[in-house]
Amino acid sequence: MHDLPSGRHFFRGDDGYQQARAATVWNARTPQRYPDVVVQAADADEVVAAVRYARRHDLRIGVRSGGHSWAGNHVRDGGMLLDVSRLDEVAIDADGLRAVAGPGIGGSVLAGRLGEQDLFFPAGHCKGVCIGGYLLQGGYGWNSRVLGPACESVLGLDVVTADGERLHIDAEHHPDLYWAARGSGPGFFAVVTAFHLKLYPRPPVCGSSLYVYPMAAAEEIYPWARSISAELDRRVELQIAASQSVPGMGLDTPGIVFASPVFADTEQEAVDALALLESCPARASAIVAIPYAPTDLDTWYAGIMSNYPSGYRYTADNIWTSAPAEELMPGIRGILDTMPPHPAHFLWLNWGPSPQRQDMAYSLEDEIYLALYGVWQDPADDDTYGDWARSNMAAMAHLQTGIQLADENLGQRPAPFASAEAMARLDRVRASYDPDGRFHTWMGRV
Ligand SMILES: Cc1cc2nc3c(=O)[nH]c(=O)nc-3n(C[C@H](O)[C@H](O)[C@H](O)COP(=O)(O)OP(=O)(O)OC[C@H]3O[C@@H](n4cnc5c(N)ncnc54)[C@H](O)[C@@H]3O)c2cc1C
CATH class of the missing domain: 3.40.462.20 (Vanillyl-alcohol Oxidase; Chain A, domain 3)
Incomplete structure (x- = not known):
């Protein structure tokens, strides 16, 4: 058999496939695109197993945290749709002003938990948006004109690479991949299983x-x-x-x-x-x-x-x-x-x-x-x-100077979303960490 999570994977044609696919998209306009298999991972080990399965079967992967991409970027034809919304835990170190949070936690949920301890993070303005997609693309949230796009408060990430390896990445470890994770958004080429966040005291x-x-x-x-x-x-x-x-x-x-x-x-x-x-x-x-x-x-x-x-x-x-x-x-x-x-x-x-x-x-x-x-x-x-x-x-x-990936519509209107220099570096880093193109990339680019 295979090592996909029992009861939480759905091949095209299986009972539950359509429901599992549609449930990954918040927009009622579910894209008419059909992955071969939808996999719902519940922890980082299941993510590793899913990525290794995709590798063995030569499936490209689209990743979903909160499913709030307007375009349903993660829903592609063929390949694997990997739903990591169940990775939604958060551990808060109030004294150290740090948190480790799963990609499937909603920004408003995170803000609420932090608020209980008089802490603050520049989470997004809307309920339902999860930190997975939000932090990878930049993150325009509460007090972001002061604190910067929220990705500037990402100190490190736990990821599963295209090889199915678990890595912790930060400024000292795999700095290129850490650089890419803060801004490549729906074109990121690894699966984030946790974000290590810098927190702030709650403004009075x-x-x-x-x-x-x-x-x-x-x-x-x-x-x-x-x-x-x-x-x-x-x-x-x-x-x-x-x-x-x-x-x-x-x-x-x-x-x-x-x-x-x-x-x-x-x-x-x-x-x-x-x-x-x-x-x-x-x-x-x-x-x-x-x-x-x-x-x-x-x-x-x-x-x-x-x-x-x-x-x-x-x-x-x-x-x-x-x-x-x-x-x-x-x-x-x-x-x-x-x-x-x-x-x-x-x-x-x-x-x-x-x-x-x-x-x-x-x-x-x-x-x-x-x-x-x-x-x-x-x-x-x-x-x-x-x-x-x-x-x-x-x-x-x-x-236009370019666009925000937050509200991207690249499949319909390709436009710049990073500097030319950053795009060239992203291509180089992708070639190094995902040489076989295991992860889907942006739906359009210039
Ligand atoms: C109602 C609404 C309000 C919004 N408000 C704001 C706002 O205030 N500020 C703001 O900046 N943006 C806002 N956005 C945009 C939102 O931040 C982005 O659409 C973001 O990508 C959504 O994150 P998600 O995890 O919910 O979505 P998803 O659709 O799950 O993720 C988007 C893409 O990110 C990638 N991705 C997601 N999770 C992972 C992961 N764990 N590992 C690797 N890749 C991953 C995938 O390519 C995926 O297709 C809003 C969107 C909506 C629909």
Whole structure:
């Protein structure tokens, strides 16, 4: 027989195969791609056995932790789909400000466990996203403008290589593979079984501002948001979400929401850090204006998830840019004019200018991040809404520095996501650690 986990592997045609395959994808739009076998590993030994099995049978491997890749990157035709979501333990060393966490733990779950001990990690903003995919691609989370993309807080990883060997990798051990693990995202070429994380004391104050504007204010809002990039306090994350309605706030007409988390030592510091948002030239037309309110991560998670309901069909695409507002506005008008109904939305994020980053595969970012999330429920609407995100980002591609892997759509719109130098090094490191191409690579690249 074989050494795949009993009762937790499903060959194509087996009872349970379709369910096991579909369960690996959070997006209700499950890709029409079919691996030969789905394997659900429960610990690192089972990962080793699965990789060795794949090697013996010449199967390429796609790995899944939380299954929140919008594109379902791990679901490919043929080969093995290795589901490691069951590796979800975490051990916290509060005194040493360290944790060892499995790739299948949700970022919000990790944040909650840490919060109980007054600890903090720049986990992602949404429930369900697991640290496996999140940390490999970069990781834009709570207080990340201060703490950096979360991969900068990955001190080491436990991995299973294409040979089926277990390795601990960090700055001293297999530094090339450690370099690659921080930024190669859905193109990483080993299976992560644990992350060794640097933790932080929980900031004493978690606050927020909230403004809701009518869509008509767009012509004032975006040029202003572009103009304040360099001034905006790094403790503030200015997220501007435009959608056809804002049901949570009783707005059934198109609106633009500024929801800005802030982390600080005192409430006064938080208030001061947010004060710049009062300078928006559209301020007098705000339907809701709360310059500061104390809050907590649970409240944030609940609010954000109203834009990402489960059971819906999704596409996403994005660009990093530092183009001037006048060049961005035609594309933004196109986005707003073609916006599908809520929960589809357009996100603008003030991210940079950024400090010098660590030496890692993650090597591309810019001042402004624009992302589109096409969201709908009825499969009959796939043709109507399925290309909204891609086509609008393609129309602005001449303004992009590149894309974030967080919201990648590489299979539909290949775009740069790392520097040319980093891409060349990634290819060299891959050739050394995965010479036979055991692991699937990105669905597209330039
Ligand atoms: C609702 C929603 C909200 C999001 N919010 C944020 C956010 O706030 N910030 C942010 O940065 N991103 C965000 N994202 C993007 C998200 O971080 C990425 O899609 C990430 O890849 C998801 O991780 P995952 O483990 O859940 O997904 P998966 O689909 O399981 O993983 C994505 C890819 O990573 C690779 N991978 C995953 N686990 C492993 C492993 N153990 N070993 C080797 N390779 C592995 C595989 O190639 C896999 O295809 C969000 C996505 C969604 C759907």
